Structures are given as C-alpha cells and as structure tokens.
Amino acid sequence: MNFNKIYALGLRHLYLISNSFPRVLDLIYWPTVQIFLWGFISKFFTLSSEYYSNTVGIILTAAILYDFLFRASISFNMMFLEEIWSRNFTNLFIAPIKISEIITSLTITAVLRTLIGLIPASILAVPLFGVSIFELGLPLLFLLIALYLFGISLGLLVASGLLRFGPSFENIAWASLFFFAPLGCIYYPIEILPNSLQIIAKGLPLVHIFEEMRNILINDIINYSDIIKSISISIVYFIFGVIIFYISYSGAKQRGTLINMGE
Amino acid sequence: MYIQIKNLTKKFKNNFAVNKISFDIEKNKTVGLLGPNGCGKTTSIGMMLGLIEPSEGEIIINSQNLQSYKRDEILAEINFASPYVELPKKLTVKQNLEVYGRLYGVENLSNRINEISVDLDIKNFFGKKTGELSSGQKNRVSLAKSLINKPKILLLDEPTASLDPDIGDFIRSYIQEYRSKNQVTILLASHNMNEVERLCNSIIMMKEGKIIDRGTCSEIIKKHGRNNLEETFLKLARSKNEL
Numbered sequence: 397m398n399f400n401k402i403y404a405l406g407l408r409h410l411y412l413i414s415n416s417f418p419r420v421l422d423l424i425y426w427p428t429v430q431i432f433l434w435g436f437i438s439k440f441f442t443l444s445s446e447y448y449s450n451t452v453g454i455i456l457t458a459a460i461l462y463d464f465l466f467r468a469s470i471s472f473n474m475m476f477l478e479e480i481w482s483r484n485f486t487n488l489f490i491a492p493i494k495i496s497e498i499i500t501s502l503t504i505t506a507v508l509r510t511l512i513g514l515i516p517a518s519i520l521a522v523p524l525f526g527v528s529i530f531e532l533g534l535p536l537l538f539l540l541i542a543l544y545l546f547g548i549s550l551g552l553l554v555a556s557g558l559l560r561f562g563p564s565f566e567n568i569a570w571a572s573l574f575f576f577a578p579l580g581c582i583y584y585p586i587e588i589l590p591n592s593l594q595i596i597a598k599g600l601p602l603v604h605i606f607e608e609m610r611n612i613l614i615n616d617i618i619n620y621s622d623i624i625k626s627i628s629i630s631i632v633y634f635i636f637g638v639i640i641f642y643i644s645y646s647g648a649k650q651r652g653t654l655i656n657m658g659e
Numbered sequence: 660m661y662i663q664i665k666n667l668t669k670k671f672k673n674n675f676a677v678n679k680i681s682f683d684i685e686k687n688k689t690v691g692l693l694g695p696n697g698c699g700k701t702t703s704i705g706m707m708l709g710l711i712e713p714s715e716g717e718i719i720i721n722s723q724n725l726q727s728y729k730r731d732e733i734l735a736e737i738n739f740a741s742p743y744v745e746l747p748k749k750l751t752v753k754q755n756l757e758v759y760g761r762l763y764g765v766e767n768l769s770n771r772i773n774e775i776s777v778d779l780d781i782k783n784f785f786g787k788k789t790g791e792l793s794s795g796q797k798n799r800v801s802l803a804k805s806l807i808n809k810p811k812i813l814l815l816d817e818p819t820a821s822l823d824p825d826i827g828d829f830i831r832s833y834i835q836e837y838r839s840k841n842q843v844t845i846l847l848a849s850h851n852m853n854e855v856e857r858l859c860n861s862i863i864m865m866k867e868g869k870i871i872d873r874g875t876c877s878e879i880i881k882k883h884g885r886n887n888l889e890e891t892f893l894k895l896a897r898s899k900n901e902l
Contacts, residue, residue: 398764400761400764401761401762401764403761404758404759404760404761404762405758405762407754407757407758407761408747408750408754408758411750411751411754411758412747412749412750415749415750415751415754415788416749478747479747482745482746482747482748482749482790483743483744483745484744484745484746484747486708486710486739486741486744487739487744487745487746487759487804489709489710490708490709490710490734490737490738490739491734491759491762491763492730492731492732492733492734492735492762492763492764493731493762494730494731646712649709649710649711649712650712651671652669652671652676652702652705652710652711654705654710654711655701655705655708655710655711
C-alpha cells in the first residue's frame with residue numbers, strides 16, 4: 397500500500413467537493429431533510445405510542461443511523477460514477493495504483509463525504525428535537541463501524557456492477573439500499589416481519605445493528621455479543637464485496653470495457 | 660529491444676480485434692501505428708496499457724512481462740494521452756496535474772508541474788476547470804498529464820485530432836523537442852500522415868487486426884510505388900487482400 401497514492405485519489409474527490417459549493421450543500425441537504433422529516437414523525441410517535449413512550453427520538457436515531465449507511469454507500473458509488481461521468485476511467489486505471497489502493501482510497505474518502513453530511517444533521521437534531529445519537533455511548537462507534545462496512549460493501553457491489561454492465565447500471569446504484577431497507581428492520585422490530593423473511597433478515601447486519609440500537613435506547617442494556625455479530629456479518633459482506641469487485645475488474649479487462657467507459 | 664510484442668491476440672466473442680501481431684520497438688525510437696478505423700490500434704494500445712487482457716501473446720517491456728510482473732511498477736514508467744480520454748472536468752488544470760503527479764509518485768512535484776506548464780504554455784489557464792477549456796487547451800493539458808512522470812514509454816492516440824493547424828503544429832513540435840531532450844520511446848497512433856512522417860522513425864500498418872506492413876515511411880512509400888504516406892495508406896486500406 398502506498399499512502400501517497402491513496403491520498404492522491406482522495407484528493408481528487410476532495411477537490412471536487414471543495415470546488416463546488418452546491419456539492420457541499422447537496423451533501424448536507426438530504427441528511428438534514430431526513431432529520432426534519434423523521435424528527436416530526438418520531439415526535440408524533442413519542443406522543444402517541446406506548447412502545448416508544450419511554451424513549452424519545454428512537455425513530456430519529458434510527459433515521460440518522462440509516463442515513464449514515466445510505467450516505468456511506470452512495471458516497472462510494474458517487475466517487476466511482478464521477479470517474480465514469482468525467483471519462484477519466486482510462487487515466488485512473490493506467491496509473492500505477494493498485495486496485496487495493498483504489499478501494500482503500502474510496503473507502504476512506506467516503507467517510508469524509510458521509511460525515512460532511514451527517515455531522516450538521518446530527519447536531520441539528522439536538523436543539524430541534526432534543527435527540528442526540530451520542531446517547532448511545534461507546535456502542536455508537538461500533539454500530540457506525542458495522543453500518544459503514546456494510547454501506548461500503550454495497551458500494552463495492554454496485555461499483556462491480558458498473559464495471560460489468562457500464563453506466564447503464566447507474567440506476568441500480570440509487571436503488572440498491574432501498575432494496576435492503578424493508579428487511580433491515582430499521583424502524584420496527586424483527587418480529588414484524590413474516591417468519592420466512594426473518595430468516596433472511598438475520599443474514600443482514602442491519603437487523604442486529606438496529607435491534608441493538610433499540611435495546612440500548614429502550615432497555616438501557618448493551619449487548620456486546622450482538623454488536624460483535626453485526627460487525628462480523630458486515631466484515632463478511634465487505635470481503636464478499638472486495639472479491640466481487642476484483643472479479644468484475646478482471647472481467648472488464650477481458651471484455652475491454654475499461655478503455656471506453658464513459659457516459 | 661525495449662518493447663517486445665509477441666503474437667499478441669485479442670478475441671471478442673468470435674471476432675479477432677487483434678490477431679497474432681508481433682513487433683519490437685527500440686529504445687528512444689518513435690513508431691507509428693497506422694490503419695483504418697477498427698483495425699485494432701486502440702485495442703493494441705489498451706493491451707499495452709494493461710487495460711485489456713490479451714487472449715494470447717506477450718507484452719514485454721524492458722525485459723518484464725506486463726501480465727506477470729508487478730503491474731504498478733511497469734505502469735509507473737508508462738503514460739498515455741488521447742483526446743478521447745479526459746481528465747476530471749470539475750478539477751482545475753493545476754489540481755489535475757497535482758493529483759496525477761501524486762498518483763505517479765513524482766518527486767519535487769511543484770517544480771515538475773511548473774516546468775511542464777511553462778513548456779506546454781498552459782500556465783495562463785492553470786486555475787480554470789478542465790471542462791471549461793477549448794479542445795486545444797485540453798489536448799495540451801492531456802499531454803502535460805502524460806508527461807508528468809517523465810515516462811520512458813509514451814503511448815499517444817491521435818494527439819492532434821480535431822486541433823487547428825497552429826495548435827497541431829505546436830504539439831508536434833513539442834513532442835519532437837521533448838524526445839530530443841529526454842529518453843522516451845513513443846508509440847503513436849494517428850490518422851494524420853504528415854504527423855507520422857514528421858515524428859516517426861518507422862511505422863506499422865494494421866488492417867483487420869493484423870500487421871500488413873512495416874518499415875520506415877520512405878521504405879513503405881517506395882515499396883508501394885506511391886508519392887507520399889497518405890497515398891500509401893489509401894492503397895493499403897482499400898486493398899481487399901493482405902499484402
């Protein structure tokens with residue numbers, strides 16, 4: 397690993413953000429809209445639901461965490477799509493940078509993009525709705541790690557699809573996370589799902605992450621075994637994503653699509 | 660030989676884009692790769708850049724096999740410019756050169772960027788976003804990117820396509836000057852026969868994925884009984900059978 401090269405590719409995306417104020421606004425805008433939307437919904441539920449009566453803002457916390465996952469994945473996809481849109485694929489893949497360095501750079505840069513959007517939104521939730529995700533304490537860090545790994549895994553799978561199918565795969569990039577959202581049990585307990593879907597849902601880290609989040613906020617109990625399980629499952633998905641990415645890259649070289657990849 | 664291409668073949672489904680081509684390029688020589696559209700030039704260059712996996716054959720660069728040796732170490736010595744491949748449009752010229760300089764691990768990057776920008780006369784639009792440049796400016800920036808690492812091998816795909824004669828001449832003159840001052844082996848794919856005659860020590864003619872002729876420009880013109888390379892190209896491109 398050459399960290400100067402990893403930094404160079406990250407710099408390319410940071411320049412992109414810093415050169416355009418609308419891009420920064422775009423990064424902040426959607427998480428903030430989410431906070432407002434779910435803030436008011438959670439306020440309503442807090443007043444009307446016994447289940448949530450002891451835990452103010454549980455839905456808002458779920459919304460913030462889900463948005464973190466969403467932003468992580470979309471950030472990774474966006475950076476990959478930027479190379480396609482700018483017809484820069486050839487220049488990138490002929491540079492002396494390893495695929496592992498490209499993945500590392502995009503993964504690290506995606507954190508920054510995600511945090512640019514999420515930190516203002518999370519801070520805004522405190523005075524507006526009296527909700528702070530930091531109430532989750534130290535487990536928050538581990539839950540964020542699990543979410544981030546899963547988000548990047550989805551990003552890797554979508555990037556693999558872009559390598560395999562070209563820019564026409566772009567729409568899948570936007571739809572990918574919504575596909576998992578119903579099974580992730582973000583806003584409701586897993587028992588809501590039919591038994592057959594519960595089995596599938598348990599194979600996703602999201603269920604364990606959001607169940608644990610509710611467990612902490614409602615019961616004030618930290619179950620580290622669930623946290624470890626969620627991180628472990630996310631690592632498995634991440635490794636799977638990396639393998640699929642390498643396979644797609646190799647396939648793209650076979651098909652010769654890297655040289656003409658563009659809009 | 661600095662570059663050795665041995666039986667290089669690329670087959671897409673049932674079509675041979677490149678069919679068992681072999682050629683050598685000596686160190687610090689410029690070789691023109693000519694042929695009609697779709698003859699396999701870009702695919703050949705793609706394979707030499709490691710972007711396309713050959714179906715068969717070998718690419719040996721400075722005694723190292725591109726397929727089996729560490730890819731990033733070989734690519735550090737190579738660069739490429741083409742008007743059909745762009746740099747990130749939303750980054751300024753300076754930012755693009757900085758990013759690619761770092762990717763290529765260029766030492767004293769600020770000095771190198773300064774040097775190349777003066778040489779290619781791009782300093783007056785350094786702060787401009789690359790997407791806002793004219794074709795001539797973009798081509799010069801693309802060439803600057805391709806020379807940022809002082810490559811030992813430079814692959815150029817129609818570097819002066821769609822440029823006005825003045826800027827086209829500027830770029831050709833610069834390539835000549837750069838070659839005289841630096842140790843660089845160049846493979847030039849071009850449809851501009853004057854450019855090829857001016858820059859290349861020898862040429863390789865391709866058609867339908869195969870090499871159909873090779874030699875110096877004067878040798879090939881003489882062999883086919885034509886007055887210039889353009890006429891020779893037309894004869895070879897329009898001939899129905901291999902020569």
